Amino acid sequence: MDAVKRYFRSPAAVAGLILLLIVIAMAVSAGWFYPRDPLALAGRPLVWPFSNPRFLLGTDNSGRDIAAQIFYGARISLLIGGVATAIAILIGILVGAFAGYYGGWVDNVLMRITEAFQTLPNFVLLLVLVAVFGSTLTTVTIAVGVVSWPAPARLTRAEFLSLRNREFVQAGRTLGMKNIQLIFGEILPNALPPVIVYASVVMAVAILLESALAFLRLSDPNVASWGNLIGLGRDVLRVQWYVSAIPGIAILVTVLAVSLVGQGLNDALNPRLKGR
Amino acid sequence: MRILGLAGRRLAASIPTLILILIGVFLLLQFAPGDTVDAMMAQMGGGDAATAKELRKFYELDLSIPVQLGNYLWRLVRLDLGFSSIYGKPVASVILERLPPTILLMTASLSFAFFFGLVFGVIAARGVNRWPDTLISTLGLIFYATPSFWFGLMAIVVFSVYLQWLPPGGFEDIGTVRTGIWRVLDIASHLVLPTLTLGLIFLAIYLRIMRASMLEVLNLDYVRTARAKGLDETRVVTRHVLRNALLPMVTLIGLQAGTMLGGSVVVESVFSLPGLGRLAYESVVQRDLNTLLGIVFVSALLVISVNFVVDLIYARLDPRITAGG
Numbered sequence: 001m002d003a004v005k006r007y008f009r010s011p012a013a014v015a016g017l018i019l020l021l022i023v024i025a026m027a028v029s030a031g032w033f034y035p036r037d038p039l040a041l042a043g044r045p046l047v048w049p050f051s052n053p054r055f056l057l058g059t060d061n062s063g064r065d066i067a068a069q070i071f072y073g074a075r076i077s078l079l080i081g082g083v084a085t086a087i088a089i090l091i092g093i094l095v096g097a098f099a100g101y102y103g104g105w106v107d108n109v110l111m112r113i114t115e116a117f118q119t120l121p122n123f124v125l126l127l128v129l130v131a132v133f134g135s136t137l138t139t140v141t142i143a144v145g146v147v148s149w150p151a152p153a154r155l156t157r158a159e160f161l162s163l164r165n166r167e168f169v170q171a172g173r174t175l176g177m178k179n180i181q182l183i184f185g186e187i188l189p190n191a192l193p194p195v196i197v198y199a200s201v202v203m204a205v206a207i208l209l210e211s212a213l214a215f216l217r218l219s220d221p222n223v224a225s226w227g228n229l230i231g232l233g234r235d236v237l238r239v240q241w242y243v244s245a246i247p248g249i250a251i252l253v254t255v256l257a258v259s260l261v262g263q264g265l266n267d268a269l270n271p272r273l274k275g276r
Numbered sequence: 277m278r279i280l281g282l283a284g285r286r287l288a289a290s291i292p293t294l295i296l297i298l299i300g301v302f303l304l305l306q307f308a309p310g311d312t313v314d315a316m317m318a319q320m321g322g323g324d325a326a327t328a329k330e331l332r333k334f335y336e337l338d339l340s341i342p343v344q345l346g347n348y349l350w351r352l353v354r355l356d357l358g359f360s361s362i363y364g365k366p367v368a369s370v371i372l373e374r375l376p377p378t379i380l381l382m383t384a385s386l387s388f389a390f391f392f393g394l395v396f397g398v399i400a401a402r403g404v405n406r407w408p409d410t411l412i413s414t415l416g417l418i419f420y421a422t423p424s425f426w427f428g429l430m431a432i433v434v435f436s437v438y439l440q441w442l443p444p445g446g447f448e449d450i451g452t453v454r455t456g457i458w459r460v461l462d463i464a465s466h467l468v469l470p471t472l473t474l475g476l477i478f479l480a481i482y483l484r485i486m487r488a489s490m491l492e493v494l495n496l497d498y499v500r501t502a503r504a505k506g507l508d509e510t511r512v513v514t515r516h517v518l519r520n521a522l523l524p525m526v527t528l529i530g531l532q533a534g535t536m537l538g539g540s541v542v543v544e545s546v547f548s549l550p551g552l553g554r555l556a557y558e559s560v561v562q563r564d565l566n567t568l569l570g571i572v573f574v575s576a577l578l579v580i581s582v583n584f585v586v587d588l589i590y591a592r593l594d595p596r597i598t599a600g601g
Contacts, residue, residue, distance in 0.1 A: 123538025248426030
């Protein structure tokens with residue numbers, strides 16, 4: 001409860017939470033405000049924002065409602081960001097836990113693989129994965145998750161290294177608990193908080209990675225994604241720059257909200273480190 | 277000499293990593309729909325099965341995958357990256373042509389981000405929790421959340437379309453032939469916006485780390501000693517605090533080298549710079565898998581070399597590292 005109080009004492013953390021709730025509300029309510037397909041033609045192309053009450057944020061090059069695409073794009077960004085983060089954290093925890101707990105050659109092999117993933121630029125690896133497996137919503141989400149796990153793995157490993165010889169673990173060992181029980185039942189719950197906080201960083205990066213991929217037209221073209229819309233608006237950038245500008249602000253606000261919430265959680269859970 | 281030996285040992289340790297990456301990506305690319313021959317046949321406008329078989333035999337694609345992998349690794353040892361059927365040239369020369377813009381862009385962005393990150397980080401730490409700190413930290417958060425390609429597009433709108441100060445893309449003006457200093461200035465003006473665009477997110481990261489590390493070092497005993505002996509604050513910061521506070525920043529350069537290379541894929545596409553990143557994008561779109569694999573190899577090499585240089589700088593900044601190792 002102290003942590004909750006500490007969280008709400010920080011104005012930045014509260015602002016982040018409000019922004020995040022707004023984005024979530026947009027994702028949830030997209031179907032109510034805009035029951036039609038956001039990628040269907042709605043009116044004249046390239047209507048400027050605020051010039052026609054039917055299209056509050058204007059229309060894009062092919063006459064699709066920008067506001068509807070922003071609302072539906074919130075769904076895609078949160079979905080891809082959330083699922084990819086879950087995948088990355090899951091792989092990271094498994095790799096980090098086994099490497100940190102067993103040490104020796106297991107640690108050696110797993111850390112070599114982690115290093116390989118970190119040496120290869122993650123966006124280049126993402127391009128390779130998309131080139132091989134295609135760019136549907138599912139493959140892009142999995143690919144973003146697969147390139148993002150090394151940092152959480154290192155973090156989990158570090159936590160396990162410092163925890164694996166603590167007294168409560170030794171007590172469990174004396175009681176005859178199996179390694180798997182010790183890893184997931186005893187050590188993991190203690191190692192989890194910093195990893196969960198780090199998930200916010202992973203999610204922020206995941207949203208940025210997906211939008212960059214979509215901007216390059218290498219993500220799923222059949223969904224209303226903010227990155228797709230920016231890529232589309234590039235063709236009319238010289239005059240109708242608003243087509244690209246509006247979805248970019250949506251991405252910025254979402255990533256900012258996720259980072260602020262993460263930082264707020266971090267400060268609330270580790271009060272001694274506040275101000276760093 | 278000891279520094280070199282230490283960094284050299286780290287360099288040798290990265291060779292297994294490099295081999296692991298190559299084997300992994302090579303095997304991954306086997307799952308790709310269509311191979312080089314398919315791409316070539318498509319370029320030629322189709323052909324019969326006998327020609328395809330002939331070509332596969334010529335490019336040794338009819339061998340088993342382990343043998344192909346072995347052949348590929350053996351060719352790599354001799355720095356032969358294979359042949360790009362799309363560009364009709366050896367992959368190595370395609371990549372070499374595209375390397376200079378990327379290296380120039382990365383160096384410029386890194387210097388920009390490092391220098392301003394350092395300056396803003398110091399200013400923020402000196403006035404911690406007062407308005408300069410709040411302003412700088414808030415800006416840092418916003419820069420961190422800005423998608424680089426979007427910032428690039430908006431910069432084009434403002435500086436190239438409305439103000440018309442800077443060119444909207446390309447590496448140099450191909451309409452007029454320039455030599456010497458004029459060519460350098462021309463290329464520099466083309467690189468201003470890409471540098472800012474790529475460097476922005478790293479500026480945000482560096483200033484945050486610099487601020488945190490300054491705050492940490494400012495509390496150490498030896499800083500109190502320096503103040504106690506009567507040094508003024510500027511001397512304390514420049515001579516005593518800065519050098520130690522720089523260590524995490526230097527570590528970060530090595531850690532972020534890969535991210536920066538990945539970021540240049542997007543930035544080069546925005547500003548149509550003929551660099552390595554754009555080549556990576558083109559080879560994905562054109563299914564030129566040989567070139568893609570070559571880019572993977574070269575980018576891993578680049579990251580490893582940056583880390584080698586970082587090790588050298590690190591040891592120079594902190595003599596304890598060589599003494600201990």
